[in-house]
Amino acid sequence: MISVADLIALVKKEMPDAEVDVMDKTGMRDHFIVHVTSEKFDGMSIMDRHRTVQGSLTAAMQDGRIHAAEIKTAIPSRK
């Protein structure tokens, strides 16, 4: 189990500029949907974007704090 705030902190440690929205899918604090929006994704392949986010969560995935994380990535929409 991990709190939404701690999960966001893990991602932001890797990507300080990112906007991170997290939804706890089941209320059990181990199945999450993680939306990450960042300028850095611009020009990155979808695979690399996801590797970056996965990378920031690896420790919490391996020690079981996170059971499943559905990741969605996006770049800030140009106004």
Add this chain to the structure above:
Amino acid sequence: MSAIENEIKEEIKKHKILIYGKGTKTAPQCGFTVETIQFFQKYGHPFEVINVLNNMEKRETLNKLTNWPTLPKVFIDGKFYGDTDILDEMEAKGEIEPLLSAAFGGNK
């Protein structure tokens, strides 16, 4: 290279669309594996599901080969593409159609 790595390399070469997942095509054991099967059923190309649910050694080898911690793991035309999180975003950007027609020698 270990026997398991050889086995994986052969499987990846043999199937243009290959899903390593939990359960089989007709009896998937995990929601994400179901989602991945449904994803490819839309396109109508043949695909294979290889059940690694109880094969921890193969799962560890796959994790190392792909540097990707979770299942399912999708390979298209021998290349690793993660799971439906990635495939959905690629689809939204129109990247799946050309990829599959290239893999199956699409009649452009």
